[in-house]
């Protein structure tokens with residue numbers, strides 16, 4: 001239980017993840033409570049993506065445990081995690097380039113009954129009107145910003161309780177970054193809990209409730225986003241001042 | 242008239258290549274591997290039909306359905322036992338396993354059916370079509386083959402573009418990890434791909450042996466290699482590419498044999514392939530390899 005009295009939706013307890021002999025995650029623990037925006041910031045190579053991919057079930061921790069919505073989910077494959085209400089918008093977008101925008105969104109709802117897809121799609125188009133205009137366009141021909149919107153819309157189509165976003169601002173112009181972050185906040189207001197990985201620490205801390213700072217496979221700091229924003233070490237290392 | 246007759250025969254032979262090539266190209270596109278045992282599944286299918294018609298007295302349609310069933314189970318079993326454990330292994334290990342599987346199938350067939358060529362029975366007794374006052378005669382097998390190819394092409398295109406499983410296949414083919422994140426069971430999708438390819442192999446086995454009625458344990462290997470060539474020719478991973486590559490290859494082979502040299506027929510086929518690949522390394526309809534951003 002956090003101070004806000006909300007339930008921990010995700011509880012990661014001391015996980016260790018390896019790539020062969022490389023010890024990428026060296027025992028990290030974190031919690032995300034229902035309704036929160038939590039951000040995980042850190043330099044390139046710190047292990048942020050590895051952490052998200054492990055929670056999503058794409059990688060297996062060699063040690064430690066993960067619980068989602070109060071149930072242990074260790075060893076559950078990624079394709080099953082979607083059905084439990086967890087969705088990951090992966091680093092580099094990974095949209096299906098050869099499919100149309102609409103088909104991409106339909107695939108996002110693969111885990112849901114057919115009759116609910118239409119309503120979800122309208123909801124996604126509500127967040128991203130741009131995608132509706134491009135509905136029939138092949139995804140590979142979208143601009144970078146549109147591709148990011150599509151990746152987020154697709155992740156939203158499974159109606160997740162927890163949505164994890166891996167560097168949604170990557171490679172986007174500042175104006176688009178703001179737009180994307182506004183939408184993340186809107187999605188949160190509409191009831192989706194968010195775990196956000198970012199290198200753009202400034203933006204991430206500005207919308208998050210709480211934050212964790214990662215360095216070389218470990219969590220080195222955690223706390224309220226406001227506090228971390230004004231912490232000297234964080235400012236020096238991640239906010240460039 | 243010789244020209245027309247060659248044209249029809251070329252399209253028919255090419256249709257057989259195309260149906261086989263579909264199996265190679267779908268498995269390559271979705272499981273990212275070359276299933277060199279695919280040609281031998283054709284041979285197994287043909288032997289099942291042969292036994293059904295010759296020994297067990299089954300009606301023709303039942304023979305074909307039985308062969309499709311046996312090949313489907315065979316293909317899925319091969320995938321599960323031989324290829325699935327190697328999903329994360331190096332490509333070369335998978336390739337060698339596939340070649341080994343090809344020999345295993347051939348030798349098992351040798352053990353069961355012996356080395357002597359069997360005469361494949363004509364399943365449906367139909368009259369030869371005669372056109373232009375009998376100047377052009379077309380065998381019924383030829384027409385059935387072309388027709389079967391068209392039906393398969395339409396059905397598969399609809400399946401891939403409309404059904405949930407078909408769309409899942411396209412996703413796995415593009416990005417396996419992202420497909421998993423959608424909730425798609427990648428293992429099951431690959432298994433279904435092998436099932437479809439193998440069922441088509443049974444049909445190809447029937448069509449091949451109807452037109453060239455000699456059946457032995459190595460029957461599938463040369464058509465298998467040519468169909469693989471057709472898949473590469475059309476752009477491996479692409480379904481329309483397999484169709485186009487198959488039909489073109491059949492035409493080149495028949496016309497090459499008719500107008501250039503009977504002995505060099507196969508050499509001409511491969512020479513054309515090499516030229517096409519030099520000009521278009523991804524094949525006729527293959528997607529240019531995109532750099533990952």
Ligand SMILES: Nc1ncnc2c1ncn2[C@@H]1O[C@H](COP(=O)(O)OP(=O)(O)O)[C@@H](O)[C@H]1O
Pocket residue numbers: 019022024042043044045046047048049050051
């Ligand atoms: N597939 C992989 N194989 C081997 N090492 C990897 C792989 N992916 C990431 N790593 C390594 O794991 C560490 C953490 O990477 P990653 O989680 O991608 O960091 P971040 O997302 O914070 O930039 C890095 O040292 C990286 O080189």
Ligand SMILES: [Mg+2]
Pocket residue numbers: 048049050091167
């Ligand atoms: Mg990363």
